[in-house]
Amino acid sequence: MTDLLCIGAGLAGERVAVEAASAGFDALCLSIVPPRRSHSSAAQGGMQAALGNCFKGEGDCPDVHFSDTVKGSDWGCDQEVARLFVETAPIAVREMAFWGIPWNRVVPGKSTYFKGGKQFEKIEPAASQGLITARDFGGTANWRTCYTSDGAGHTLLYTMDNKVVELGVRVHDRVEAISLIHDGETCTGVVARCLKTGDLRVYLAKATLIATGGYGRIYRETTNAVINDGGGAIIALNTGIVPLGNPEAIQFHPTGIVPTNILVTEGCRGDGGTLLDVNEERFMDKYEPEKAELASRDVVSRWMTHHIRKGLGVKSPYGDHLWLDIRHLGAQHIKTKLREVEEICNNFLGVDPITQLIPVRPAQHYTMAGVRTNKDGAVYGLKGLFSAGEAACWDMHGFNRLGGNSLAETIVAGKIVGGKVAEFLQGYEVAFDTAVTRAALVKEQERIEGLVQCRDGKENVFEVRNAMQDELMDHVGIFRNGKDLQTAVDNLQEICMRAQQVGLRSNGIGVNPELTMALKIKGMVKLALCAAYAALQRTESRGCHAREDYEARNDRDWLKRTLATWEEGADLPTLNYEPVSPTFELAPGERGYGTCKIISCTENDLGD
Amino acid sequence: MARRLQFDIFRYNPQDPLSKPHTDTFHLDETDSMTIYIALNKIREEQDPSLQFDFCCRAGICGACAMVINGRPGLACKTLAKELPGQITLMPLPVFKLVGDLSVDTGTWFRAMNEKVGSWIHTDKTFDPTALEERMDNDRAEEIYELERCVECGCCVASCGTANMREDFLGAAALNRIARFMLDPRDERKNKEYFEVIGTDEGIFGCMGLLACEDVCPKELPLQDELGVLRRKMGWTAVKNLFRRG
Numbered sequence: 001m002t003d004l005l006c007i008g009a010g011l012a013g014e015r016v017a018v019e020a021a022s023a024g025f026d027a028l029c030l031s032i033v034p035p036r037r038s039h040s041s042a043a044q045g046g047m048q049a050a051l052g053n054c055f056k057g058e059g060d061c062p063d064v065h066f067s068d069t070v071k072g073s074d075w076g077c078d079q080e081v082a083r084l085f086v087e088t089a090p091i092a093v094r095e096m097a098f099w100g101i102p103w104n105r106v107v108p109g110k111s112t113y114f115k116g117g118k119q120f121e122k123i124e125p126a127a128s129q130g131l132i133t134a135r136d137f138g139g140t141a142n143w144r145t146c147y148t149s150d151g152a153g154h155t156l157l158y159t160m161d162n163k164v165v166e167l168g169v170r171v172h173d174r175v176e177a178i179s180l181i182h183d184g185e186t187c188t189g190v191v192a193r194c195l196k197t198g199d200l201r202v203y204l205a206k207a208t209l210i211a212t213g214g215y216g217r218i219y220r221e222t223t224n225a226v227i228n229d230g231g232g233a234i235i236a237l238n239t240g241i242v243p244l245g246n247p248e249a250i251q252f253h254p255t256g257i258v259p260t261n262i263l264v265t266e267g268c269r270g271d272g273g274t275l276l277d278v279n280e281e282r283f284m285d286k287y288e289p290e291k292a293e294l295a296s297r298d299v300v301s302r303w304m305t306h307h308i309r310k311g312l313g314v315k316s317p318y319g320d321h322l323w324l325d326i327r328h329l330g331a332q333h334i335k336t337k338l339r340e341v342e343e344i345c346n347n348f349l350g351v352d353p354i355t356q357l358i359p360v361r362p363a364q365h366y367t368m369a370g371v372r373t374n375k376d377g378a379v380y381g382l383k384g385l386f387s388a389g390e391a392a393c394w395d396m397h398g399f400n401r402l403g404g405n406s407l408a409e410t411i412v413a414g415k416i417v418g419g420k421v422a423e424f425l426q427g428y429e430v431a432f433d434t435a436v437t438r439a440a441l442v443k444e445q446e447r448i449e450g451l452v453q454c455r456d457g458k459e460n461v462f463e464v465r466n467a468m469q470d471e472l473m474d475h476v477g478i479f480r481n482g483k484d485l486q487t488a489v490d491n492l493q494e495i496c497m498r499a500q501q502v503g504l505r506s507n508g509i510g511v512n513p514e515l516t517m518a519l520k521i522k523g524m525v526k527l528a529l530c531a532a533y534a535a536l537q538r539t540e541s542r543g544c545h546a547r548e549d550y551e552a553r554n555d556r557d558w559l560k561r562t563l564a565t566w567e568e569g570a571d572l573p574t575l576n577y578e579p580v581s582p583t584f585e586l587a588p589g590e591r592g593y594g595t596c597k598i599i600s601c602t603e604n605d606l607g608d
Numbered sequence: 609m610a611r612r613l614q615f616d617i618f619r620y621n622p623q624d625p626l627s628k629p630h631t632d633t634f635h636l637d638e639t640d641s642m643t644i645y646i647a648l649n650k651i652r653e654e655q656d657p658s659l660q661f662d663f664c665c666r667a668g669i670c671g672a673c674a675m676v677i678n679g680r681p682g683l684a685c686k687t688l689a690k691e692l693p694g695q696i697t698l699m700p701l702p703v704f705k706l707v708g709d710l711s712v713d714t715g716t717w718f719r720a721m722n723e724k725v726g727s728w729i730h731t732d733k734t735f736d737p738t739a740l741e742e743r744m745d746n747d748r749a750e751e752i753y754e755l756e757r758c759v760e761c762g763c764c765v766a767s768c769g770t771a772n773m774r775e776d777f778l779g780a781a782a783l784n785r786i787a788r789f790m791l792d793p794r795d796e797r798k799n800k801e802y803f804e805v806i807g808t809d810e811g812i813f814g815c816m817g818l819l820a821c822e823d824v825c826p827k828e829l830p831l832q833d834e835l836g837v838l839r840r841k842m843g844w845t846a847v848k849n850l851f852r853r854g
Binding site for chain 1: 666668669743
C-alpha cells in the first residue's frame with residue numbers, strides 16, 4: 001500500500017513522484033524497464049522554455065511561447081492549460097539546472113549558424129554569459145529550446161532519477177500494470193505482472209498516476225521505443241469509464257530511417273539536405289515551389305507519402321522508401337554539425353552519409369492523443385486516478401505538438417500535477433475493497449490461463465499485431481479520407497475479433513514475451529480502432545489530421561475535443577465531444593504556415 | 609547472394625523447473641542493414657516466441673540491449689550482422705542476475721550503484737523559483753555532459769576483470785559517475801567525502817588497469833583517463849589522510 005503509485009518512471013512519472021515525495025507522501029513507481037531506459041531518454045533536441053537569454057531568444061517571454069503553442073496545436077489545445085504550461089516552463093528548467101542538468105550555456109561574442117543551408121553570424125550578449133542558452137526549433141518565433149548537446153532527454157532523465165534515488169522513492173522496475181483496480185467510482189491501484197518472474201501482484205494506492213508515454217507502436221513505422229505500446233492507455237480504456245482525448249491526433253515525422261525508423265533530425269533539411277525519389281530526383285520543390293523540403297513536418301510527410309503512392313518510392317525488403325541526400329553538405333559540415341546523423345547512419349545502416357544516400361520515410365512520432373485529464377491532471381471519470389506526460393491528454397498540444405514541447409510538458413506537467421496529487425492526498429482516506437481487488441486479480445489470472453490454454457483460439461499474436469499495424473499505416477496514416485477510414489474501421493473490427501482469439505504457441509512460463517504481447521494485443525487493437533473511428537467522424541482537417549475529403553479546418557463545427565470511451569462488450573468506442581478550451585485568449589486564426597482553409601466560427605461559439 | 613546466418617543463443621528460463629541452461633541454434637537469411645535487433649525479433653516472431661531478450665529504444669540511446677556478441681559485450685541494437693561472421697553466438701551479460709535467456713537484471717544493480725555513490729548533487733542550498741539560474745561556464749557544462757553520457761548498459765561491468773571476480777567492486781560506470789560529480793561546481797562534496805566512497809579496493813584501488821571497460825563502452829567514454837585521474841586524486845587524499853592521522 002502506498003500513497004501514490006506511478007505507472008511509468010519516465011520523466012513525467014518520476015517528476016510527479018518527486019513532487020509528492022517532497023511533500024512527505026510515500027511514492028512508488030512501476031516501470032516496465034529500468035527507469036533510466038524510459039523513452040524520455042531518446043528525446044535529443046531539448047525542452048522549450050522562454051528564458052530569453054541567448055541572442056536569438058531576445059524578447060522571448062511566455063506570451064510568445066503561448067502563441068506558438070496554440071498556433072502549433074491548430075487551435076486544438078486547451079488554452080488555459082497552455083498558459084499554465086508556458087508560465088511554469090522557465091521555473092521548471094531552472095529547477096532542473098539546480099538539480100544537476102548540464103544545460104548548454106551562453107558563450108558571449110561572435111559565432112556562426114546555418115539556416116536554409118546558408119551561414120549567418122550572430123553576437124551573443126556579454127551580460128548573459130553562463131546563463132542557459134537555447135537553439136532553434138520548428139514553429140517557434142524565437143530560439144527557445146534549452147538543450148544539452150544532443151542528449152537533452154538523457155540528461156533530464158538521469159537527473160530526475162538521481163533525484164528519485166536521493167529522496168528514496170522506490171522504483172519497481174520490470175513490472176507492468178495490466179489492469180486498474182476500481183469500483184466504477186474510485187481507483188485504488190493496479191494488478192501488475194512482474195517481468196522478472198511472470199508473477200502477478202496487487203499494488204494498492206490512494207492515488208494512481210498513468211505516465212506510460214505515447215503508443216506509437218500501434219503503427220508499423222514509428223520512431224518510438226518498443227515499450228511505447230499503450231499499456232497505460234489500454235488499462236484506462238478498459239475501465240469503460242475513462243475517456244481518451246482526441247485519439248485521432250497522431251503526429252508523423254518526415255525522416256525516420258529505413259528499416260529501424262530511428263529519427264534523423266530535421267537539421268539535415270534545415271542545413272540544405274534534399275529528398276530524392278527512385279530516380280534520384282528531387283520532388284519537394286515541385287509540390288511546394290516555395291518551401292520545398294523545409295515545409296512543416298506534416299506537409300512534407302504528406303507529399304512524401306503521396307510520392308511513394310505514385311510508385312516513385314525505392315523498393316526494399318522493408319517496404320518502399322525515399323532518399324535523404326546530405327552528400328553535398330560536405331564531410332566537414334556533416335562531421336561537426338550533423339555528427340549524430342553520421343553516427344546513426346554508420347551504426348544502424350552501415351551507410352556513410354558523406355558519400356551515400358540515406359533511406360528515409362515518414363514515421364509515426366507522437367501521440368497527442370491520451371488519457372483525458374483536467375488541468376490538475378485528474379483523469380475524467382475515476383477519483384484517485386491521475387495522468388501526466390505523453391500518456392495524458394492534458395491538452396496543451398491539440399492536433400500538433402511543437403518540437404521541444406514534449407520534454408517540456410513532462411517536467412512542467414509533472415511539477416504541476418505532482419503538486420495537485422499532493423493536495424489531493426492531504427487528509428484523503430480511502431477504503432480498499434477486498435472483493436473488488438480480488439475480482440480484479442482473478443480476472444487477470446483467468447485471462448492468462450485462457451491464453452496459455454488457447455481457450456478462445458490459436459491466433460498468432462504477432463500476426464494479429466502486424467495486421468493491426470499494417471491497417472493503420474495503410475488507412476489511418478498521414479492522409480486520411482472517409483473511404484480508407486471506413487475500410488480501416490471495418491478491418492480493425494475483424495482484427496479485434498482475431499485478437500480475442502489469440503492463444504500462445506509457447507508454454508507461457510515466467511517472463512514469457514509471447515504472453516506479454518498477448519495480454520495487451522486486444523487493448524492495442526482497441527486503441528487503433530479509437531484512432532480510426534474518431535478520425536472517420538472528424539470531417540475536417542486540423543494539424544496532423546489531414547482529410548483529403550474535408551480539406552478545411554472547420555472551426556464552426558469542430559472546435560471540439562473527441563472523448564472516446566469503450567463500454568464492456570462493445571465493438572466500437574463511444575465518441576463524445578467537449579469544447580476544446582474553456583477560454584480563448586488567442587481567437588482561432590491562421591497559423592502563419594502551411595496551407596490554410598478555414599471555415600470560421602462565430603463569436604458565440606467561443607463563449608465568454 | 610545473401611548469407612544464411614547461424615545464431616547460437618544461450619537459453620535458460622529460471623522460472624521453468626524443466627528448463628536447463630543450453631544453446632539453441634536458429635538460422636536466418638541475412639537482409640540489408642540487418643542488426644541483431646532485427647534478427648532476434650524475427651527469430652522470436654517466426655521461430656520461437658518464448659525467446660527472452662531486452663530492447664527498448666533500439667537506437668543506441670537507452671542501453672537496454674547489452675549482451676555478449678561473439679565473446680564481446682556490446683549493444684545488440686547497433687550491431688550490424690554484416691560486420692560479423694556467418695556464425696553468431698549470443699550470451700547474456702555476466703555479473704548481472706539472469707532474468708532468462710539473453711535478458712539480465714541491470715536495473716537492481718544500477719539502482720544500488722547510484723545509491724552507493726550518492727549519484728546526485730549534494731548541496732545545502734535550496735531552490736529559489738524566483739531567481740535566475742546560477743551561471744556556469746559552457747565548457748564546464750560540456751565537460752560534465754561528456755561524462756554524463758553513460759547509458760548504464762553494463763558493458764563495462766561485464767567486461768571488467770575485477771567485477772567478474774568480486775561482487776562488491778563498484779565498476780567503471782560508478783567511478784565515472786563520481787568523476788562526473790567531482791567536475792560539477794554545484795556539488796559541495798569534498799575529495800575526502802568521495803574518498804570514503806571509492807578510496808578502497810571495492811572502489812578505485814580495485815581496478816587492475818586492464819581497461820576492457822574503455823574498449824567495450826558503446827558511448828566511447830574516456831574511462832581510461834577518468835580512472836587514471838581518480839586514482840591519482842584518491843591516492844593523494846589517502847596520503848593526506850595518513851598525515852592527518854599522524
